[in-house]
């Protein structure tokens with residue numbers, strides 16, 4: 165009997181022969197040794213690319229979750245890799261620790277977030293994998309391996325971002341920080357001012373990002389800074405209502421972009437400037453109910469404004485159906501061989517397309533702009549790149565492929581999609 169599986173957006177579908185959810189290490193080892201290949205491990209299925217898709221065995225670690233141990237003095241926590249970020253935040257808060265930064269949602273499994281270099285925003289803040297102090301994984305022959313940053317620096321840098329193709333991560337030790345509070349503010353400004361002040365504005369806060377609303381000429385800037393002030397209520401989220409309004413305006417006024425822009429601008433001008441203080445775990449994540457598909461490219465930081473200006477021009481000239489805001493973030497450089505932030509301070513630009521219609525014409529038109537500026541794609545978001553492109557974008561690509569062969573000599577984790585990424589087809 166085959167099963168059916170789709171990713172969060174519904175764009176990627178697969179029919180694995182079997183889906184396994186072991187709740188202990190022995191079960192994971194057994195699956196690696198005996199289950200029908202290709203064996204793909206899945207987190208929460210929130211990637212937009214077919215990373216987890218297989219017609220062999222889909223291995224879910226949803227029953228392999230929770231805290232294993234922690235070291236209060238060093239702010240370290242050892243976590244089972246199936247743990248979702250929502251429960252992870254709560255269990256860390258209970259032991260006095262916090263994640264230094266987070267992305268937009270808390271639904272991913274920590275193994276999945278590490279697997280694609282998931283990130284938040286902040287010029288000095290790295291993606292989740294930069295918190296790795298140690299990891300336990302099962303290699304392609306079913307052996308359990310333990311790595312620590314102190315002893316195995318190179319191997320951790322080779323395998324910390326690994327697309328589920330360098331073994332099944334079972335436990336990870338994260339270097340956290342003491343719990344903290346954030347002062348978060350949001351305000352609207354013209355996009356031309358935002359682009360002109362891009363460097364100082366993105367650098368002036370612990371975490372800064374902005375959304376550009378297509379056809380509006382305006383951006384919403386979001387800044388977060390450490391605070392020791394008392395907490396104040398986080399205003400109710402209005403993102404979903406906002407999206408519904410943008411969709412309606414798109415549908416009714418696609419023929420009159422100037423009028424559409426005028427109305428969006430007047431709605432944005434009436435948005436209350438948000439300003440509150442909350443504990444870290446109540447700030448980062450939002451509820452994303454409207455399904456979309458997404459492309460995100462990671463560019464050299466200084467190229468961000470030029471690339472964004474071209475993406476905006478493309479969208480407003482040729483793709484009136486687009487209504488989702490574009491998201492612009494910054495990420496600190498790191499040392500992980502397959503990290504899109506490898507040795508490069510980054511500006512990340514994300515574009516979104518309603519999941520109800522075909523995203524490919526928009527994505528295909530935008531991708532050459534991102535590539536012209538030296539962009540590396542988010543591993544979990546739409547792109548059309550293959551091994552030859554990655555070899556040119558990642559200085560340690562060849563070395564990483566050698567490590568992969570050592571860990572998985574028989575290609576247990578290699579699906580046709582992974583083969584195209586790694587040049588094994």
Ligand SMILES: Cc1cc2nc3c(=O)[nH]c(=O)nc-3n(C[C@H](O)[C@H](O)[C@H](O)COP(=O)(O)OP(=O)(O)OC[C@H]3O[C@@H](n4cnc5c(N)ncnc54)[C@H](O)[C@@H]3O)c2cc1C
Pocket residue numbers: 172204205206207208209210211212215216225245246266267268269271272273274275276277278279280281282283284326327328329331332333334452542544545
């Ligand atoms: C609504 C939404 C919001 C998002 N926001 C952000 C954001 O703010 N920032 C950002 O960077 N990305 C964001 N993403 C993308 C998302 O974070 C990544 O695609 C992430 O990898 C998804 O995590 P997951 O647990 O669903 O992993 P999956 O998509 O299930 O898997 C991702 C990869 O990790 C591998 N993997 C999973 N578990 C393990 C394991 N135990 N061992 C080894 N490999 C494993 C899989 O094989 C696969 O290659 C968003 C996605 C959605 C749908």
